Amino acid sequence: MDKKTIVIVGLGLIGGSLAIALRGFEDYEIVGVDVSEPTLRFAREHGVADWVTDDPEAVIPQADVTILALHPKGIVRYLEQFKDRFQPGSLVTDVCGVKTAVMEAAKCLPPEVDFIGCHPMAGTEFSGVEHAFGEMFRGSHLLLTPRPESTKEHLDFMARMADYLGCRDVCPTTPEAHDAMIAYTSQMMHIIAVSVCDDEKLFECRGFEGSSFRGCTRVAALDVGLWTQLFSMNRPALVEALDRLEANLQSYRQALADGDDQALAKKLTWSADRKRQMDLPGPDLLQ
Amino acid sequence: MDKKTIVIVGLGLIGGSLAIALRGFEDYEIVGVDVSEPTLRFAREHGVADWVTDDPEAVIPQADVTILALHPKGIVRYLEQFKDRFQPGSLVTDVCGVKTAVMEAAKCLPPEVDFIGCHPMAGTEFSGVEHAFGEMFRGSHLLLTPRPESTKEHLDFMARMADYLGCRDVCPTTPEAHDAMIAYTSQMMHIIAVSVCDDEKLFECRGFEGSSFRGCTRVAALDVGLWTQLFSMNRPALVEALDRLEANLQSYRQALADGDDQALAKKLTWSADRKRQMDLPGPDLLQ
Numbered sequence: 001m002d003k004k005t006i007v008i009v010g011l012g013l014i015g016g017s018l019a020i021a022l023r024g025f026e027d028y029e030i031v032g033v034d035v036s037e038p039t040l041r042f043a044r045e046h047g048v049a050d051w052v053t054d055d056p057e058a059v060i061p062q063a064d065v066t067i068l069a070l071h072p073k074g075i076v077r078y079l080e081q082f083k084d085r086f087q088p089g090s091l092v093t094d095v096c097g098v099k100t101a102v103m104e105a106a107k108c109l110p111p112e113v114d115f116i117g118c119h120p121m122a123g124t125e126f127s128g129v130e131h132a133f134g135e136m137f138r139g140s141h142l143l144l145t146p147r148p149e150s151t152k153e154h155l156d157f158m159a160r161m162a163d164y165l166g167c168r169d170v171c172p173t174t175p176e177a178h179d180a181m182i183a184y185t186s187q188m189m190h191i192i193a194v195s196v197c198d199d200e201k202l203f204e205c206r207g208f209e210g211s212s213f214r215g216c217t218r219v220a221a222l223d224v225g226l227w228t229q230l231f232s233m234n235r236p237a238l239v240e241a242l243d244r245l246e247a248n249l250q251s252y253r254q255a256l257a258d259g260d261d262q263a264l265a266k267k268l269t270w271s272a273d274r275k276r277q278m279d280l281p282g283p284d285l286l287q
Numbered sequence: 288m289d290k291k292t293i294v295i296v297g298l299g300l301i302g303g304s305l306a307i308a309l310r311g312f313e314d315y316e317i318v319g320v321d322v323s324e325p326t327l328r329f330a331r332e333h334g335v336a337d338w339v340t341d342d343p344e345a346v347i348p349q350a351d352v353t354i355l356a357l358h359p360k361g362i363v364r365y366l367e368q369f370k371d372r373f374q375p376g377s378l379v380t381d382v383c384g385v386k387t388a389v390m391e392a393a394k395c396l397p398p399e400v401d402f403i404g405c406h407p408m409a410g411t412e413f414s415g416v417e418h419a420f421g422e423m424f425r426g427s428h429l430l431l432t433p434r435p436e437s438t439k440e441h442l443d444f445m446a447r448m449a450d451y452l453g454c455r456d457v458c459p460t461t462p463e464a465h466d467a468m469i470a471y472t473s474q475m476m477h478i479i480a481v482s483v484c485d486d487e488k489l490f491e492c493r494g495f496e497g498s499s500f501r502g503c504t505r506v507a508a509l510d511v512g513l514w515t516q517l518f519s520m521n522r523p524a525l526v527e528a529l530d531r532l533e534a535n536l537q538s539y540r541q542a543l544a545d546g547d548d549q550a551l552a553k554k555l556t557w558s559a560d561r562k563r564q565m566d567l568p569g570p571d572l573l574q
Contacts, residue, residue, distance in 0.1 A: 121496065141496070171495065184486060193503075195538075217567070220562035221563050235546065244486055257526055272509050
């Protein structure tokens, strides 16, 4: 391989979308690795990467950058299995939604292989390469958990890659802060969505839902294997976030049950102001 | 007035959007009524209706259809105040999110004036005529609570109007069933959104949110006056819905805290299947 190479391991929804989105990035060749023959065939037929292979041994030792786009436990296993095969001086990164466990696992790498944890705040409720699309990362945050010793060259690479993907920004943080925040901003949203869908009235309410319902429950159709791992690998932070949610819901329930409209209006004013202060841009305009 | 007339009382977000969307509907002239001079000026300058006035007395007695696009308590007051001014044989309807209280209030109308409760499952988190847009109702459900004695002519009118607005369908129901379902599909979504925004971590999480967070919290920037009324006029059903939510959230919290990944995966499979079975189309594809 003469060109510089980015190897993406795992051509699922995220890995496939990354491969599509990264084609043409600088002078890198994009190589996809997967174990599934149907996935590789789909990727070949749809030009998901510059080329694809089922043989990581053939490409990882020459990769300048290796992106592990696997489920969290798959990443941990892969790091252990391939720790001596990555090219010295190369960068290894990932895309998964928990960072403490992944950064811990990456300590098995030899000192001459850099690892920067990465979590693109993008995705859909679908999975598999056939749902991959190159625009997935546009406007999303790219969360990074570099090592203290990660090189400027590699951090710069991640920033240029984020830019090419169309990300809104790059947000560096620590693994612990990442996991605590993501328990709230992402994992809690998924627990809310599935809990709302557990309601006994779900099916009889067909035809009575608006966009607020669709927006809140969309992610309930989740990839069970992936999210079981994400939740269980971030259990304490998620339980804590759910306890905070419950207290806040209870406070609204109490204000309602008390029948004090002034107190209710005061609470709503406070919350709505907080939301306006956040001023989040988003694709979801319709109620 | 020679042409048939639809009078829309209240040119806010919903009334204004209705006026824009209904222009050109059959041979009806669309007349807007509001008490606010800036609203009327904006409506005049932007062609929000065929014409607008601040004088309901001048238009309501000749209206074939009167749509009350006010806050719930405003609708109740308006019905009482104008009950003897509506044209015999005409149809009065509304657009608000609670129906039991409104249908009760409409009993003050003389028997020759029909009333069909109406709730378009559409809107945005903004308010005011300047945020009105004619496409608002496209793809949304139009919920109707007719009286038992509502005429076929008026029900047909509502169906044709829904069609012209681009609604997905018309869903007739009883006021009580409406309020119980809406407590879950709409009001609970708003309580979740404000409760999530009450989290102490809200502002420090800026930059760490994805589309699931934006989708869930979007409606938190709500119109406090309106939603205080909607919540308080549907208190028992809403408290009940929140109690069901809490039980479902607690069940997930317990499965997490127990550390039993198999049980967690089983629960997630069940919930995700329910969501897929609902198969809700929606504008919100990005996570």
